[in-house]
Amino acid sequence: MLRGLATVSFYAADVKAARDWYEKLLGIEAYYAVPSAEEPAYVEFRFGDFQCELGIIDAKYATHLVGPTPAGAIVHWHVDDLEATLARLVDLGATVNEAIVERGNNTGFRTASVVDPFGNLIGIMTNPHYLQVLQDLTP
Incomplete structure (x- = not known):
């Protein structure tokens, strides 16, 4: 049974640029990055009334086609x-x-x-x- 939104995962070829863009949008810094904040393959934010999670994953790890179209x-x-x-x-x-x-x-x-x-x-x-x-x- 679906109980609630846990994490939304987005993909980006440039995780650092995506992290910077979402930091501007959300007004907070990503609280988590692996393998490091300097060279992240994944970053995560928690925000909003229910501390929803937004993860940004390096597009090379996507299990589906990630390209130039939405x-x-x-x-x-x-x-x-x-x-x-x-x-x-x-x-x-x-x-x-x-x-x-x-x-x-x-x-x-x-x-x-x-x-x-x-x-x-x-x-x-x-x-x-x-x-x-x-x-x-x-x-």
């Missing part, structure tokens, strides 16, 4: 301000994959997606369900 599942991360987050991603060098779309009949579910400079798809979303779960978990 690839991967679109995982949507909840954001509080969809327009501002989309603009920030684009300012950092991502390209729009799908502009903002209203999902449902004005239910508050809105999504967009971009392609990072390394070919990974990033979904962003305003999600009322996420906010309700977070509120229910907060004492």
Whole structure:
């Protein structure tokens, strides 16, 4: 049974450049790197309300084709301000994959997606369900 998001893995031919880009995006440093921070084959970030993990793996270790076109599942991360987050991603060098779309009949579910400079798809979303779960978990 699926219990929750544990780690999202992205691939990049240049892990150091990807790490630097995601450090700018997230506003934090990667907390883990192997074999070293100077020559990483893998880096990992923990962030957000539930300390979700984002790993970036050297593309040479991918079990699928990693190339110049966008690839991967679109995982949507909840954001509080969809327009501002989309603009920030684009300012950092991502390209729009799908502009903002209203999902449902004005239910508050809105999504967009971009392609990072390394070919990974990033979904962003305003999600009322996420906010309700977070509120229910907060004492």
